[in-house]
Amino acid sequence: MAQRALDRLVNAIEGEDRLDRPGHRLEQGLAFAENLLGITRGRARGFLHGVWLGHPLHPVLTDLPIGSWTTALVLDLTGQKCAARAAVGVGLAGALAAAVTGLHDWQHTHDNARRVGMVHGTLNTLAVALYGWSWWQRGRGHHLRGRLATLLGYPVIMAGGFLGGTLVHRHRIGVDQTSGQLEPRRFTPVLAERDLTGNRPHRVRAATWTSSWSARTAASTPWRMPVRTWAARCPRAGSATAPSPAPGTVRSSSCAAVRV
Numbered sequence: 001m002a003q004r005a006l007d008r009l010v011n012a013i014e015g016e017d018r019l020d021r022p023g024h025r026l027e028q029g030l031a032f033a034e035n036l037l038g039i040t041r042g043r044a045r046g047f048l049h050g051v052w053l054g055h056p057l058h059p060v061l062t063d064l065p066i067g068s069w070t071t072a073l074v075l076d077l078t079g080q081k082c083a084a085r086a087a088v089g090v091g092l093a094g095a096l097a098a099a100v101t102g103l104h105d106w107q108h109t110h111d112n113a114r115r116v117g118m119v120h121g122t123l124n125t126l127a128v129a130l131y132g133w134s135w136w137q138r139g140r141g142h143h144l145r146g147r148l149a150t151l152l153g154y155p156v157i158m159a160g161g162f163l164g165g166t167l168v169h170r171h172r173i174g175v176d177q178t179s180g181q182l183e184p185r186r187f188t189p190v191l192a193e194r195d196l197t198g199n200r201p202h203r204v205r206a207a208t209w210t211s212s213w214s215a216r217t218a219a220s221t222p223w224r225m226p227v228r229t230w231a232a233r234c235p236r237a238g239s240a241t242a243p244s245p246a247p248g249t250v251r252s253s254s255c256a257a258v259r260v
C-alpha cells in the first residue's frame with residue numbers, strides 16, 4: 001500500500017512538465033556562475049564530482065546533515081540544549097557542502113530525473129531554512145522555537161532523502177553503468193606475464209588430466225568455459241595420440257593434454 005502510494009507520487013513528479021522551465025533557468029544560472037568561477041573543467045570539476053574519491057561526492061556529504069540533525073533530535077529529547085544547537089550547526093555546514101555538489105551533479109540530468117531533482121532540491125532547501133531558523137532561535141535562548149523548527153524540518157529532510165535515493169536507484173544518477181556484473185570471481189593462472197610477447201596468443205601446456213576434473217568441479221564453476229583440447233599424448237595406451245577426455249567427465253589418466 002505504502003509502496004504504491006510512493007510510486008504514484010514519484011510518477012506524478014516525473015510527469016510534471018511545469019518543472020522544466022524553472023529547471024532550465026536554474027541550469028543556465030549555474031552554468032554562468034561556474035563559468036565565472038572557472039570550474040567548468042579541470043580539477044575543480046573533478047573535485048566536485050568526486051573523481052578523486054572514486055565515488056560521487058554528493059551522497060557522501062548528505063550523510064552529514066541527516067546524521068547531525070538526527071543527533072540534534074535525540075539531544076532535544078534528553079534536554080541537552082547546547083549540544084543540540086551544536087549538532088544543528090554541524091548539519092547546516094554539511095548541508096551547504098552537499099548542496100554545492102548536488103547542484104553540480106544535477107546539471108547533467110535530463111527529463112524525468114531532472115524533475116525529481118528539482119523537487120529533491122526544493123525540499124532540502126526548505127529543510128535548511130527550518131534548521132537555520134532553529135539554530136538562530138536556539139542562540140537567542142528560544143529553545144522551544146528551535147525544537148519546533150527541528151521537528152518540522154526532520155520529515156522534510158527525510159522526504160528529500162527519499163527522492164535522492166530515487167535518483168540513484170531508479171534513474172541511476174551517479175552510478176557507473178559500465179561496470180561488469182557477470183565477471184568471474186576466480187581466475188586460474190596459466191601463463192606468466194613475462195612470457196607474453198606482444199599481442200600474439202600462445203599455446204599453453206596444461207596440467208595432466210586427473211580425477212580432479214570432474215562433473216562436480218564443472219558444476220561448481222558454471223562460468224568457466226571448457227578449453228578445447230586438440231590432442232593428447234598417452235604413452236600408457238601405446239599409441240602416439242589418443243582422444244582427449246571431454247570436460248565434465250571423470251578420468252584417472254595421466255595423459256598430458258596440450259590445450260589452447
